[in-house]
Amino acid sequence: xxxxxxxxxxxxxxxxxxxxxxxxxxxALKNNLLEISGTLTSLExxxxxxxxxxxxxxxxxxxxxxxVRGFPKVKELQQEFPEVAFLFLSVDKxxxxxxxxxxxxxxxxxxxLVENDFDSDLSDFLDLSWIPRYLVIDEKGKISLFKATxxxxxxxxxxxxxx
Numbered sequence: 446x447x448x449x450x451x452x453x454x455x456x457x458x459x460x461x462x463x464x465x466x467x468x469x470x471x472x473a474l475k476n477n478l479l480e481i482s483g484t485l486t487s488l489e490x491x492x493x494x495x496x497x498x499x500x501x502x503x504x505x506x507x508x509x510x511x512x513v514r515g516f517p518k519v520k521e522l523q524q525e526f527p528e529v530a531f532l533f534l535s536v537d538k539x540x541x542x543x544x545x546x547x548x549x550x551x552x553x554x555x556x557x558l559v560e561n562d563f564d565s566d567l568s569d570f571l572d573l574s575w576i577p578r579y580l581v582i583d584e585k586g587k588i589s590l591f592k593a594t595x596x597x598x599x600x601x602x603x604x605x606x607x608x
Contacts, residue, residue: 467588473570478557495530497584504578506537507546512577515596516550526605536562
């Protein structure tokens with residue numbers, strides 16, 4: 446009986462582990478993002494603009510209360526890590542709500558709207574079931590932190606400090 450319980454626990458542990466990626470998939474990189482100006486770009490193009498720099502990605506939406514609660518901490522991180530590029534990827538369905546949210550919450554950084562929001566290839570890659578979601582990309586373009594759901598998560602600061 447003890448062995449059965451042990452093996453059941455091990456199976457549950459491994460079946461419940463979260464997906465962790467170190468590189469974006471090709472389809473996620475090709476996902477369209479809408480710039481504030483109305484121009485379409487891809488995640489790949491946006492990341493290429495920041496080659497050699499650390500990047501913090503904040504996946505959010507204007508209607509998300511948890512996202513809004515995290516903005517003060519994100520702003521603190523921007524002050525603490527001015528060399529880091531901060532990319533805000535919104536999964537709003539409404540362009541006007543997205544733009545109003547940026548203004549209302551006084552978000553500075555680069556802003557993009559994810560085409561097809563939660564139904565996008567990027568959302569699938571991220572296994573996006575909850576927002577906010579924070580990722581850190583290192584200077585080599587690798588994902589050093591795949592999943593944080595709170596802006597105050599110490600793993601974010603560790604990833605940003607990591608050489």
